[in-house]
Amino acid sequence: MRIGIVVDSACDLPMNYLHQNNIVLLPIAVRIGQTVLPDQRDEAATLAFLQGPLSDQGAEAETIPYTAEQIRDLFLKQLVTDFDQVFCLTITRTRSPLYDNAVQAGYSILNEYKPIRQAAGFNSPFSLRVIDTQNLFAAQAVSAVEAVRMRDSGATVQQMRERLEQVAGNVHGYMVTRDLYYMRARARHKGDRSVGLFSAALGSALDIKPVLHGYRGETAPVAKIKGFDNAVQTLFDFVGKRVSHGLMTPVVCVSYGGPLDELRALPGYAQLRTTCDAHGVALMEAVMSLTGMVNVGKGAVTIGFADELHTFG
Structure with missing residues (x-):
């Protein structure tokens, strides 16, 4: 059986990994003023954006995910003949309409695919499963990597479905951002009051950086640490402990809102890589998507892994 895997632009995996593993991308567009930039997970284009004049207007950007109609068209024109079963892994539905759009598209796809497949010489049924990864960015990528691992190991569709839903419910995402004022401006533009002016001002004045935790669709601060370097080192040290456990x-999976050389130079990162290597855990790094960067700002770090329920510290 030909099993396809579909992710969206916010899933922080390198483009070469997507290509090597035949993962299909649902691009998210980013509109800044009158300019629309398609987020195709092109790392060079994303880094060029950081150096350009539009990056200063990122907090006012609008992200535009594929509509139900666009998803339907992609499947009927290509995927229902390329694959027999597709797993569509979306960014958490609490932060984007993409999951709901994909579910809505699924009804049309499953009602309309038969004559298209028959014309291409396929008489077997086509199946689609939409899975909410319940997380964002690097944490979203954990489910996609597990889907590839299971597909390559010869797992059945039922085994993959059950496992991917289990993993999605147990992925922990963490983030440290450099600029709370940017986060506040972005939140206000989106109508999200979760980062108040006083908190942003206080955090910047004292150089306090919150560590945010994403889990099962919810995001909340779990620590406040003085200094960005101290915050990321504390985070990397904690992740290393969970790897050892x-x-x-x-x-x-880890992503960074800038060149990866900067990520690799951050305190604690080299030790995290050593710990991962010692325990047979792959440390997959990617430039953060354009979609992610306009939401959380330049220089942010996100990291994700699947683990039992735990307390940060």
């Missing part, structure tokens, strides 16, 4: 899947 034993993860649910053998991967840690």
Whole structure:
């Protein structure tokens, strides 16, 4: 059986990994003023954006995910003949309409695919499963990597479905951002009051950086640490402890809102890589998507892994 895997632009995996593993991308467009930039997970284009004049207007950007009609068209024109079963892994539905759009598109796809497949010489049924990864950015990528691992190991569709839903409910995402004022401006533009003016001002004045935790569709601060370097080192040290304890899947995904050389130079990162290597855990790094960067700002770090329920610290 030909099993396809579909993710959206916010899923922080390198483009070469997507290509090597035949993962299909649902692009998210980013509109800044009158300019619309398609987020195709092109790292060079994303880094060029950081150096350009539009990056200063990122807090006012509008992200535009594929509509139900666009998803339907992609499947009927290509995917229902390329694959027999597709797993569509979306950014958490609490932060984007993409999951609901994909579910809505699924009804049309499953009602309309038969004559298209028959014309292409396929008489077997086509199946689609939409899974809410319940997380964002690097944490969203954990489910996609597990889907690839299971597909390559010869798992059945039922085994993959059950496992991917289990993993999605146990992925922990963490983020440290450099600029709370940017986060506040972005939140206000989107009508989200979760980062108040006083908190942003206080955090910047004292150089306090919150560590945010994403889990099962919810995001909340779990620590406040003085200094960005101290915050990321504390985060990397904590992730290393969880790796040593034993993860649910053998991967840690990390993304950075800038060149990866800057990520690799951050305090604690080299030790995290050493710990992952020692425990047979892949440390997969990617430039953060354009979609992610306009939401959380330049220089932010996100990291994700599948693990039992735990307390940060």
